[in-house]
Amino acid sequence: MDFTASNILLLSLVEAAVSVYFFPQVFPRNALASFYLIFVIVQGTAWCFQKLIIYPFFLSPLRHLPHPPKGFYPLIGHGLILFKRPPGQAFLNILKETENDGLIHFRGVFHADRLLLASPAALADVLVHRSYDFEKPPWARNFLRKFLGDGLLMTEGDEHRHQRKHIMPAFSFRHIKELYPVFWSKSIELCQVVSRELGEKPDKVLDIGHFSTMVTLDIIGLAGLGRDIGSLRNNDDVLIENYEEILEPSTEKAVYFVLHLLFPPWVMAALPWKLNERVKITTGNLKRICGEFVANKKSRMKMESEEGKDILSIMLRSNNFSDNGLVDQLLTFLAAGHETTSSALTWATHLLSTHPEIQTRLRTEIQENIPDRKALLDPNFDIAALLESLPYLNAVCNEVLRLFPTIPVSARMASRDTTVCGHFIPKGTLLQVVPWATNRDPALWGPDSEKFIPERWIDESGRTTMNGGADSNYSFLTFLHGPRSCIGERFARAEMRALVAAFVGEFKMQMANPEEKVRPGGTITSKPIDGMRLKLEPVTWGE
Numbered sequence: 296m297d298f299t300a301s302n303i304l305l306l307s308l309v310e311a312a313v314s315v316y317f318f319p320q321v322f323p324r325n326a327l328a329s330f331y332l333i334f335v336i337v338q339g340t341a342w343c344f345q346k347l348i349i350y351p352f353f354l355s356p357l358r359h360l361p362h363p364p365k366g367f368y369p370l371i372g373h374g375l376i377l378f379k380r381p382p383g384q385a386f387l388n389i390l391k392e393t394e395n396d397g398l399i400h401f402r403g404v405f406h407a408d409r410l411l412l413a414s415p416a417a418l419a420d421v422l423v424h425r426s427y428d429f430e431k432p433p434w435a436r437n438f439l440r441k442f443l444g445d446g447l448l449m450t451e452g453d454e455h456r457h458q459r460k461h462i463m464p465a466f467s468f469r470h471i472k473e474l475y476p477v478f479w480s481k482s483i484e485l486c487q488v489v490s491r492e493l494g495e496k497p498d499k500v501l502d503i504g505h506f507s508t509m510v511t512l513d514i515i516g517l518a519g520l521g522r523d524i525g526s527l528r529n530n531d532d533v534l535i536e537n538y539e540e541i542l543e544p545s546t547e548k549a550v551y552f553v554l555h556l557l558f559p560p561w562v563m564a565a566l567p568w569k570l571n572e573r574v575k576i577t578t579g580n581l582k583r584i585c586g587e588f589v590a591n592k593k594s595r596m597k598m599e600s601e602e603g604k605d606i607l608s609i610m611l612r613s614n615n616f617s618d619n620g621l622v623d624q625l626l627t628f629l630a631a632g633h634e635t636t637s638s639a640l641t642w643a644t645h646l647l648s649t650h651p652e653i654q655t656r657l658r659t660e661i662q663e664n665i666p667d668r669k670a671l672l673d674p675n676f677d678i679a680a681l682l683e684s685l686p687y688l689n690a691v692c693n694e695v696l697r698l699f700p701t702i703p704v705s706a707r708m709a710s711r712d713t714t715v716c717g718h719f720i721p722k723g724t725l726l727q728v729v730p731w732a733t734n735r736d737p738a739l740w741g742p743d744s745e746k747f748i749p750e751r752w753i754d755e756s757g758r759t760t761m762n763g764g765a766d767s768n769y770s771f772l773t774f775l776h777g778p779r780s781c782i783g784e785r786f787a788r789a790e791m792r793a794l795v796a797a798f799v800g801e802f803k804m805q806m807a808n809p810e811e812k813v814r815p816g817g818t819i820t821s822k823p824i825d826g827m828r829l830k831l832e833p834v835t836w837g838e
């Protein structure tokens with residue numbers, strides 16, 4: 296029961312009591328209960344009328360902003376958008392169809408005000424200039440907290456500022472450079488495991504998604520915790536099992552997530568839905584495993600004098616986090632740090648399989664510049680300098696991240712009255728930030744905005760550009776921007792460079808079924824609904 300509903304119940308009781316006490320000739324005392332019911336119905340109806348009609352259509356300060364020309368249904372507003380796939384595509388259609396000057400107004404369930412951020416200026420206001428006027432919506436936080444604890448991704452305000460300040464050093468340019476050998480050695484291990492697997496398959500077809508999840512989990516294990524989880528070697532690793540169960544891109548899980556956005560947690564928890572029990576079990580498992588990681592790390596740090604370069608060691612040395620705080624951060628890094636890059640690698644293989652000429656050009660660049668891939672394993676080799684200097688590799692990675700932002704849709708809620716692009720935004724308004732739509736918006740990227748063209752990231756002098764030819768940095772939203780942007784961006788980009796370079800250098804790839812229309816789905820991160828089945832052929836790459 297929300298505050299307003301309880302107010303109506305209480306007010307009606309007082310009104311009914313006052314009426315029968317002071318006006319017994321009009322309101323006989325023996326009919327108190329009936330009067331109470333009548334008052335509740337009358338006031339409840341007035342409240343619904345105000346909420347559904349009067350405020351949204353006649354009073355809301357946002358009602359004059361441009362609206363999408365279609366897709367509105369009484370009571371559910373434009374709410375069906377959330378169920379459409381690929382996630383974010385419906386918002387892209389709205390951007391294309393609605394003339395606007397930065398903000399598009401649409402209606403959620405029960406006609407609640409919603410805004411779509413539609414221009415670089417609006418995005419800059421929400422993500423950077425007034426970042427702390429906006430928070431993640433409470434219901435999304437309540438849902439995600441089950442999986443991520445109270446780590447950096449979930450906290451707000453001063454607590455977020457404090458955590459971010461103390462975690463930032465672990466993601467500095469210098470530290471990421473030190474992690475490149477981990478990225479490269481695990482990328483080589485991935486290729487070896489895939490080669491072995493192919494040896495046993497006459498059709499040379501495998502689903503790359505499972506392998507990318509394993510390699511990225513191993514990478515975040517080593518680089519984040521200083522511990523080799525070894526899931527590439529041990530296919531049925533318990534962490535993999537739990538994450539794959541949570542992140543499986545099934546319709547049931549997508550519906551479960553969206554219903555959590557629409558209904559309060561106690562309603563969802565009361566539903567006799569088997570998934571509630573499964574979520575409790577898997578999140579409990581993950582918390583227990585992270586607790587063990589922290590305890591082991593602490594006892595090893597006491598015994599060993601060597602200073603670890605991984606994120607957990609850096610955070611432990613900073614002495615800014617309690618043990619429970621570290622468990623929450625680990626839950627966050629493990630989840631945010633492996634499924635995202637795994638999905639990026641999966642989409643990279645898809646785009647390269649469906650664009651063979653780009654794949655060949657990339658392989659040529661890699662093999663020419665890395666004649667001996669094992670030489671990079673020498674501790675003195677500057678892998679960062681080499682991989683960051685390859686223009687086509689960087690252009691391909693940028694273009695994959697642009698077309699398939701791993702988190703296609705995000706949201707913010709105004710935590711106080713504020714403004715965006717000069718428009719007044721009342722406290723409580725929900726704003727949709729949609730990397731999928733912005734990254735593909737033809738107004739920002741031109742008429743070929745939805746095509747895979749890595750060349751857009753290379754300038755006349757042959758160097759990789761920062762913004763892919765778009766006028767503004769805010770045209771590329773994959774990692775968002777500002778104080779709530781992805782803290783792992785440098786980490787993710789470095790990891791992706793290594794994985795793509797090693798994989799493309801080693802395998803020629805095509806879709807197992809060239810006719811297949813791959814469907815992006817997933818709950819929070821974007822994954823192919825039916826997996827990504829590739830036909831792989833090892834190619835010669837100098838020893």
Ligand code: HEM
Binds near residue numbers: 515627773774786
């Ligand atoms: C391709 C890979 C990745 C993508 C596309 C990505 C994208 C994002 C996005 C869009 C957000 C903001 C979410 C929101 O506020 O709605 C975010 C936040 C975050 N990401 Fe990433 N991420 C990636 C990889 C990583 C990695 C590798 C790590 C850690 C090692 C990481 C850790 C985090 C954390 C801790 C936050 C919360 C930051 C904050 O709120 O201050 N991410 N990421």
